Amino acid sequence: MTITGIAAIGAGLAAIGAGMGIGRIGGSAMEAMARQPEMHGKIQSSALILAAFVEAVALFGVVVAFLQG
Amino acid sequence: MDLITPEFGLVFWTLITFLILLFILRKFAWKPILGAVSDREEGIKDALASAEKARQEMENLTADNERILKEARAERETMLKEARDLKAKLIADAKEEAQAQANKLIEQAQTAIESEKKAAMAELKNHVAGLSIDIAEKVVRDELSNKDKQLKLVENMLGETTLN
Amino acid sequence: MTLNTLKRTVFTVLFLSVFSFGFAEGSKEGGEDKEFDAKEMILHHVKDAYGMHLFDWNDHPISIPLPVITYTDKGLTMFSSSAFHHDYHGHEIVERNGQKFVNVHEKVYVLDEGASSVEFDAEDHPTNAHRPTFDISITRNVFMMWVSIAVLFLIFLTAARRYKKSEDNVPSGIASFVEPLVLFVRDEIAKPMIGEHKYRRYMPYLLTIFFFIWINNIFGLIPILNGANLSGNIAFTFTLAAITFIITTFSGNKNYWQHIFWMPGVPVPMKIFLMPIEIIGMFVKPISLMIRLFANITAGHVIILALMSLIFVFKTVAIAPVSVAFSLFITVIEVIVTAIQAYIFTILSALYFGMATEEAHH
Numbered sequence: 001m002t003i004t005g006i007a008a009i010g011a012g013l014a015a016i017g018a019g020m021g022i023g024r025i026g027g028s029a030m031e032a033m034a035r036q037p038e039m040h041g042k043i044q045s046s047a048l049i050l051a052a053f054v055e056a057v058a059l060f061g062v063v064v065a066f067l068q069g
Numbered sequence: 070m071d072l073i074t075p076e077f078g079l080v081f082w083t084l085i086t087f088l089i090l091l092f093i094l095r096k097f098a099w100k101p102i103l104g105a106v107s108d109r110e111e112g113i114k115d116a117l118a119s120a121e122k123a124r125q126e127m128e129n130l131t132a133d134n135e136r137i138l139k140e141a142r143a144e145r146e147t148m149l150k151e152a153r154d155l156k157a158k159l160i161a162d163a164k165e166e167a168q169a170q171a172n173k174l175i176e177q178a179q180t181a182i183e184s185e186k187k188a189a190m191a192e193l194k195n196h197v198a199g200l201s202i203d204i205a206e207k208v209v210r211d212e213l214s215n216k217d218k219q220l221k222l223v224e225n226m227l228g229e230t231t232l233n
Numbered sequence: 234m235t236l237n238t239l240k241r242t243v244f245t246v247l248f249l250s251v252f253s254f255g256f257a258e259g260s261k262e263g264g265e266d267k268e269f270d271a272k273e274m275i276l277h278h279v280k281d282a283y284g285m286h287l288f289d290w291n292d293h294p295i296s297i298p299l300p301v302i303t304y305t306d307k308g309l310t311m312f313s314s315s316a317f318h319h320d321y322h323g324h325e326i327v328e329r330n331g332q333k334f335v336n337v338h339e340k341v342y343v344l345d346e347g348a349s350s351v352e353f354d355a356e357d358h359p360t361n362a363h364r365p366t367f368d369i370s371i372t373r374n375v376f377m378m379w380v381s382i383a384v385l386f387l388i389f390l391t392a393a394r395r396y397k398k399s400e401d402n403v404p405s406g407i408a409s410f411v412e413p414l415v416l417f418v419r420d421e422i423a424k425p426m427i428g429e430h431k432y433r434r435y436m437p438y439l440l441t442i443f444f445f446i447w448i449n450n451i452f453g454l455i456p457i458l459n460g461a462n463l464s465g466n467i468a469f470t471f472t473l474a475a476i477t478f479i480i481t482t483f484s485g486n487k488n489y490w491q492h493i494f495w496m497p498g499v500p501v502p503m504k505i506f507l508m509p510i511e512i513i514g515m516f517v518k519p520i521s522l523m524i525r526l527f528a529n530i531t532a533g534h535v536i537i538l539a540l541m542s543l544i545f546v547f548k549t550v551a552i553a554p555v556s557v558a559f560s561l562f563i564t565v566i567e568v569i570v571t572a573i574q575a576y577i578f579t580i581l582s583a584l585y586f587g588m589a590t591e592e593a594h595h
Binding site: 071073074077082083084087089090098099100102103104108 | 280281338367368370372374375379385386389392401402403408411436438445468472473527
Binding site: 041045048049052053055056059060062063066 | 421521524525528529532573576577580581584
């Protein structure tokens with residue numbers, strides 16, 4: 001297996017982690033919105049920000065994969 | 070690797086372009102737009118505040134009216150009460166006075182009756198005394214015609230009147 | 234589905250297919266019998282280039298030539314990118330100012346003294362040529378950046394004039410389109426993140442960065458302008474993140490620096506332990522801003538192009554409906570992503586400014 005292949009696997013693993021993280025954020029945000037529909041806007045924007053933080057970690061993985069590209 | 074190495078040329082142009090964009094938009098777009106928006110918001114806030122103030126004033130006016138009305142009502146109440154009191158007092162006074170007058174009249178009448186009575190009594194006494202003298206005169210005349218009897222009478226009388 | 238939407242869908246599909254075909258054809262140049270290389274095509278798309286390639290006409294690439302500006306030890310040299318004749322394999326040698334320039338994978342190289350043609354090593358890097366000291370060419374990304382700021386000027390200066398014209402500050406025309414967006418940045422980003430009292434100072438920066446990123450994200454998605462992938466270029470995101478970092482650092486108050494170097498409210502060993510973490514965090518914040526925007530936009534472009542490339546990889550039209558449908562789906566998601574990424578870049582910048590200016594409340 002070449003180094004590029006290994007990098008691609010690494011990027012995939014990073015995507016799995018971020019997927020789980022964003023999934024949890026999204027699920028909890030939905031639940032919270034259902035519980036308190038009047039807080040809809042605030043929950044949505046915090047969920048987006050948190051998703052961006054989680055996503056950044058996955059993107060670091062993607063960038064490492066790019067390093068091999 | 071190539072993909073994630075920032076190139077000098079693009080960094081240079083981005084920096085210059087962004088600073089120009091920031092400068093021009095800040096001066097000619099954001100300032101007028103944000104200014105207009107905040108002016109309008111101020112205007113709306115002012116309008117709301119003045120509406121609120123007008124409402125407050127209106128409320129105050131209504132409250133004032135109500136207060137005045139209440140005061141007037143209270144005043145009327147007191148006036149009525151006073152009148153009623155005055156009436157009662159007047160009646161009571163009149164009654165008292167009448168009572169006093171009546172008492173006085175009765176007293177006067179009583180005094181008059183008393184004095185009349187006294188006068189009548191005095192007259193009666195005088196009359197009786199006159200009658201008595203007359204009778205006595207007659208009796209005496211009769212009696213004194215007899216010398217003995219005169220003496221006896223004097224003795225009796227002397228006996229009766231002890232020297233005190 | 235109404236007839237109108239149907240028509241629009243068909244049109245969009247045709248439009249997308251035409252342009253993906255254009256890319257494929259473009260990457261074939263330099264040899265008719267060359268195999269289609271999806272990776273090369275995609276990388277050439279997402280990277281910067283001299284000259285703005287629009288489309289191919291009868292196997293001939295049509296592009297807008299742009300100036301190549303380099304600074305070497307022999308001074309400033311400037312020539313049109315059309316001098317390369319669409320070559321980016323280092324074949325075409327342009328002689329200017331006593332130097333020989335070649336275009337190797339859309340990077341200008343200066344041939345060493347005495348060399349007459351470029352030689353490559355095993356990894357396809359030139360061995361007898363070097364990069365100029367400064368390469369400040371007006372590349373297609375710079376060109377598109379200027380187009381985008383021209384559009385921004387057009388939109389916002391017109392909107393601002395609308396306000397000046399109206400007596401009661403009521404927005405009309407384009408201003409009524411701009412105002413909700415401006416208010417969104419003010420009320421949903423600046424006020425909650427920075428605070429009611431200090432947000433005003435940062436409003437021009439936040440507004441500018443929001444609209445600058447957004448419009449460039451959108452321009453990156455327009456097929457005919459697809460040549461430019463400005464917001465998916467690390468140099469662009471690096472510059473913006475660096476400006477955010479500089480503003481954060483300069484507006485940091487005593488409380489901010491205290492939280493970095495001597496965290497209040499924790500025992501002394503913990504303070505010493507936290508200091509390096511906080512110092513690293515100071516730099517990681519803008520770096521993550523840079524990476525996030527770059528990787529999101531680039532990844533979106535790569536996915537769309539990869540789906541389109543399926544047609545040419547499998548060399549059959551049968552796969553076209555699948556790849557067009559998928560890339561249409563991804564494109565629609567990317568349209569949302571353009572706004573979300575601009576929003577996230579702006580809100581995180583605002584968050585960092587808010588952290589830097591926060592007053593102590595312990």
